[in-house]
Amino acid sequence: MGAPKKLLEAMRDDAHVLALVATTDEAPFTMPVIEAVARWFGDVEIRFPIADMGFSDAERRDIVRNVSNELLTNFNTAIDQCVGDELGEELFAVLAAAVDPLWRELAGTFATQLNERFESNRVPSDRSSEFLTMIMAKMEDDLGNDAVTEFRQALSNDSNLRAQLRRMGLDPDAV
Secondary structure (H helix, E strand, O other): OOEEHHHHHHHHHHHHHHHHHHHOOOOOOOHHHHHHHHHHHOOOOOOOOOOOOOOOHHHHHHHHHHHHHHHHHHHHHHHHOOEOOEEOHHHHHHHHHHHHHHHHHHHHHOHHHHHHHHHHHOOOHHHHHHHHHHHHHHHHHHHOHHHHHHHHHHHHHOHHHHHHHHHOOOOHHHO
16 A cells, blocks of 8 residues: 555655754744654554653754654655655555654654653553453454454554554553
């Protein structure tokens, strides 16, 4: 599956805003700015809580400036490679391989903010396996054993599902 050019332009635009904020020393990195970029990486699996690297404000800003500019370059290249209104599947895979690690780097830079969001939304760690067991039991009751089998397969293969569970404080490999 490729990507529509409009989607790539929206991704680029959000990365551009982040880059502009990063170049202005007085501009804060607000959650809406961070989340605007984060939403494009919903399939990137990150383990929470993210280790805080203890960057100074200047170090953080420098990293964000460099990484957001790399994101911009990658998105602009992908937009230029669109045929008609679509980036082909192979080129989209190349783009993902280039930008997903950049998002991981940004996530590490914004560990404090992303961890605060994680803590406010997470399933308590002492209830995480109980929660997953409950989901699967409910699924089996409502939809049958085939649904549980499909869910287990998705836990292995679906990067969006895995990443979403991690953002909830659940380990998709614990099932």
